[in-house]
Amino acid sequence: MGCVQKIHILRALQLAEASGEYVMKKLMLSAAMVALLAGCNQSSNDSNIETSALAGSNEQPNADRNAYFGDLHIHTRNSFDAYIFNVRTTPDDAYKFGMGETITHPSGYDLTLEGPKLDFMAVTDHAAYLGHLPAMNTPGTELSKLDIAKDMFSTDNDKILAAFALVGGAIRNGVKMSGVYDEEITKDVWKQTMNAADKYNQPGKFTTFSAYEYTAVRVTRGQDGGFAGGNLHRNVVFKDKAPDLPFSTLDSTNPEDLWTWMDDQRAGGNDVLSIPHNSNVSDGEMFKLETYDGAPLTKAYADKRLRNEPIVEITQVKGTSETHPTLSPNDEWADFGIYEYLLSSQIKSKNEGSYVREAYANGLLLDEKLGTNPFKFGLIGSTDSHVAGGSFDEKNFWSKVGIVDGTAERRGSVPPDGKKSWEGVILEPNADNWFSRWGASGYAAVWAEENTRESIFAAMRRKEAFATTGTRIKVRFFAGFDYDKSLLDDPQLVSKAYKSGVPMGGDLIGEGKAPNFLIWAMRDPMSAPLQRLQVVKVWVEGGKTNEKVFDVACSDNGTPDASFRCPDNGASVNLEDCSISSDSGSPELKTYWRDPEHKADQRASYYVRVLENPVCRWSTWDAIRAGVAPNPKLPATIQERAWSSPIWYTPAKS
Numbered sequence: 001m002g003c004v005q006k007i008h009i010l011r012a013l014q015l016a017e018a019s020g021e022y023v024m025k026k027l028m029l030s031a032a033m034v035a036l037l038a039g040c041n042q043s044s045n046d047s048n049i050e051t052s053a054l055a056g057s058n059e060q061p062n063a064d065r066n067a068y069f070g071d072l073h074i075h076t077r078n079s080f081d082a083y084i085f086n087v088r089t090t091p092d093d094a095y096k097f098g099m100g101e102t103i104t105h106p107s108g109y110d111l112t113l114e115g116p117k118l119d120f121m122a123v124t125d126h127a128a129y130l131g132h133l134p135a136m137n138t139p140g141t142e143l144s145k146l147d148i149a150k151d152m153f154s155t156d157n158d159k160i161l162a163a164f165a166l167v168g169g170a171i172r173n174g175v176k177m178s179g180v181y182d183e184e185i186t187k188d189v190w191k192q193t194m195n196a197a198d199k200y201n202q203p204g205k206f207t208t209f210s211a212y213e214y215t216a217v218r219v220t221r222g223q224d225g226g227f228a229g230g231n232l233h234r235n236v237v238f239k240d241k242a243p244d245l246p247f248s249t250l251d252s253t254n255p256e257d258l259w260t261w262m263d264d265q266r267a268g269g270n271d272v273l274s275i276p277h278n279s280n281v282s283d284g285e286m287f288k289l290e291t292y293d294g295a296p297l298t299k300a301y302a303d304k305r306l307r308n309e310p311i312v313e314i315t316q317v318k319g320t321s322e323t324h325p326t327l328s329p330n331d332e333w334a335d336f337g338i339y340e341y342l343l344s345s346q347i348k349s350k351n352e353g354s355y356v357r358e359a360y361a362n363g364l365l366l367d368e369k370l371g372t373n374p375f376k377f378g379l380i381g382s383t384d385s386h387v388a389g390g391s392f393d394e395k396n397f398w399s400k401v402g403i404v405d406g407t408a409e410r411r412g413s414v415p416p417d418g419k420k421s422w423e424g425v426i427l428e429p430n431a432d433n434w435f436s437r438w439g440a441s442g443y444a445a446v447w448a449e450e451n452t453r454e455s456i457f458a459a460m461r462r463k464e465a466f467a468t469t470g471t472r473i474k475v476r477f478f479a480g481f482d483y484d485k486s487l488l489d490d491p492q493l494v495s496k497a498y499k500s501g502v503p504m505g506g507d508l509i510g511e512g513k514a515p516n517f518l519i520w521a522m523r524d525p526m527s528a529p530l531q532r533l534q535v536v537k538v539w540v541e542g543g544k545t546n547e548k549v550f551d552v553a554c555s556d557n558g559t560p561d562a563s564f565r566c567p568d569n570g571a572s573v574n575l576e577d578c579s580i581s582s583d584s585g586s587p588e589l590k591t592y593w594r595d596p597e598h599k600a601d602q603r604a605s606y607y608v609r610v611l612e613n614p615v616c617r618w619s620t621w622d623a624i625r626a627g628v629a630p631n632p633k634l635p636a637t638i639q640e641r642a643w644s645s646p647i648w649y650t651p652a653k654s
Helices: 091-098 132-136 147-152 157-173 183-200 255-267 299-308 356-370 429-433 453-461 485-489 493-500 618-626
Strands: 015-018 021-024 066-074 120-123 207-209 211-214 217-221 227-231 234-238 272-276 311-316 378-381 443-448 465-468 474-480 501-503 507-509 516-522 530-541 544-554 588-594 604-612 641-644 647-650
Touching: 066 091, 066 207, 066 234, 066 311, 091 120, 091 183, 120 183, 132 147, 132 183, 147 157, 157 217, 157 227, 183 207, 183 211, 207 453, 234 255, 255 272, 255 299, 272 299, 272 311, 272 453, 299 356, 311 465, 356 530, 356 544, 356 604, 443 453, 474 493, 474 604, 474 641, 474 647, 485 493, 485 588, 493 501, 493 516, 501 507, 516 530, 516 544, 516 604, 530 588, 544 588
Parallel strands: 066 120, 120 207, 311 378, 378 465, 507 647
Antiparallel strands: 015 021, 066 443, 211 234, 217 227, 234 272, 378 443, 443 465, 465 641, 474 501, 474 516, 516 588, 530 544, 530 604, 604 641, 604 647
8 A cells, every 4th residue: 555545534524515505514634635646016006105116007008117916826626636625716716816805715714815906817727637526526417426426525534535546646647537537527617717817807907817737747656655746837827818628737747748739829829838836846857957758958948948938936835946055055045935845745855956046057058058048937926825815924824725724723833732832742744744834925926018918928928027925025127238326316217227238037148248237126015124135146167057146235224245245134023923123124225236256258147036124934923823832843934035037148159
C-alpha cells in the first residue's frame, strides 16, 4: 500500500439537504489530497496621497499608464480539489468577491476584501475533470449513479480516499477514465466559466478574463513507494475569445504540447498566455536546462516558450519562488516565503531549477548559446485561493483549501483542543508541515493605459508587470542611457522616462556606457511604510552566472554603505498587539542609480525588490485573537515586499 493510501483521513463526510442544496455537516479531510494531482491605481482613486506622476487616473486612458491590481489564480467548486473540501462557491461568487462583495467560507464565516476592490481577475479552475465532482454529487445525473461517485461522497474514509485518489491519479497521468470522464460536462462548465467572465467584465472599472489551470506534474516516488509530485502547473489566460474546450493534462501532460496548442489558438484569433506557478515545488523541473523529455534546449524551444509564457507567478499561498538561501547565500532576505514540500508529500523539492532568480541567470547563458532566452519572463503574484476569494491580508487570513485549514487551530497557528500553551503540543502533520507554512499572498499588478482586457493583457505580454505579497505597493522601474538625476523632481518624469528609455520588462541594448536607472516605489497606505529599495542584478562573466543585491534607496534619509546596505531604520513590531513603529519608514522611495560594477560587455538583468517595515505574520494575528502565544516554530513577523519584472541589458554587437 502506498503512502497516499496510508494517510490517516481526518474526516467523516455526511450530507444533509438544506434549502434545496447539499451542505457538508462535518469535514476534516487530509490535506494530502489537496495536491494529489501533482499535486497604480489602487484603484487610483482609493488613496489620498497619490497626487504624483506615480499614480494615474482610473477614468480615462493614461499614456503614462496606471497601476492595476488583480488575482489571476482562483478556484471555485468546479475544481475537484476545491469541491471535496466543501467549497460550493461559483465563478459568479468569485467575481462578486473581487468587486468587494461578501461571500461565505466553507467553514461558515464571511469573506470580504480588507481594502479596495480588485481591478482585474480570472477564475482558473482545473481544466482536467472540470465540474465532474459537482456532477457526481448531483442526484439524477449519470455520474451520480457510478460507484466512484457513491464512494466519493460516502461516510467511509477509505472509500472516499480511494475514489479521490483515482481522479487525482487520472489527472496527473492524463487518463480519461472510461465511464467517468464526460467531455460534455467539461464543455458545459467551461462555457459557464467563460459566461461568468463576460458577465462581470466592465471595461474601465473591472476586467475579467476567461482562464483555467493546466495541471501538469512530474511524478516521482514518495515515501513507502507512494506519490510525490514536482509541480508544473500553469494558468492559461485568454485575452478575449476562447475555444469551446480547454487543453488539459488529459490531452497531454507535456507543457510543450500546451504551447503548441496555444500557438494554434493564436493563429486562429484567440490570443492566450500561460503563467507558470509554484516553481518552488517543481523539484527542479520548471526551469531545468533541458526539454520535458530530456533533450537539449534549442532556439526553437526558447522562442516557443518565450512566446507563450511571458510572465511567471513568483508568489502565492504555497510559497514564494524568488530564490532560496542555498542558491543566494549572500542575500539576507532570501529566506522569505520558503515552502519546499513536493505536492502530496513531505519530500523536499530540489532547489536548482526551481527558482526565478537562478532562471534569470541561466537564461543569460542560454541567450549567448542559443541566441534566445527562454527565461526572459516578467513577474506577477496571485493567491491560488480554493475558496473563490483570495486571502491577501496578514490580519485576516483564511488560508487556501476550504474547511480543512479554515480555522486557526486547523492551520497550526493556535494550539489544538483549546489549549493556551504550546508546551507539549504536537500538531497534526498537515498543519505542522503544510498549512502553517503557507502565506497571505499575493497580487498580480500591471502598468496599463486603462482597465480593459486589451490594455491589461498587453501589459502582461510586454512584461510591464510586478508582484506583491499582498499589499498594494506600487513600483516603477526604468532604464536608459540619457537619464539624469534631475528627472527625479520633474513632474514629467514618467513620460520622459518612457520616451528615452525602457520600463520593467524591457530590453536595453548597450551603447558602450553604463545604463541609468529610475526607481520609484510608493507604500500601500493600509500597510507598513517602506524600508528600502533594492536592485537585484544577475549577470554572466566568463561563462558563469553571478548575482548581487544592491540597496539603492533607504528610508528615513539613510544612505547605503560601502557594502551597498542601508542602515537599520529601527522599525519594530509589538507582538502583544501587532502595532508597528510610527517613527520609521517612508511613504515613498525614489532614486536615480547607476550600476557601480557595470561592464559594457556583460549580459545582465536587473529587477527591483521593495521591502516594507516588518509587520505581524498572519499566524501571530491568529494567536493574539485567541489569547495565546504565537507558535514558536513559525516566524512572528514578516516583511511584505514587491518585485518588478526585470530589465535586460544586452551588450552592443561588435
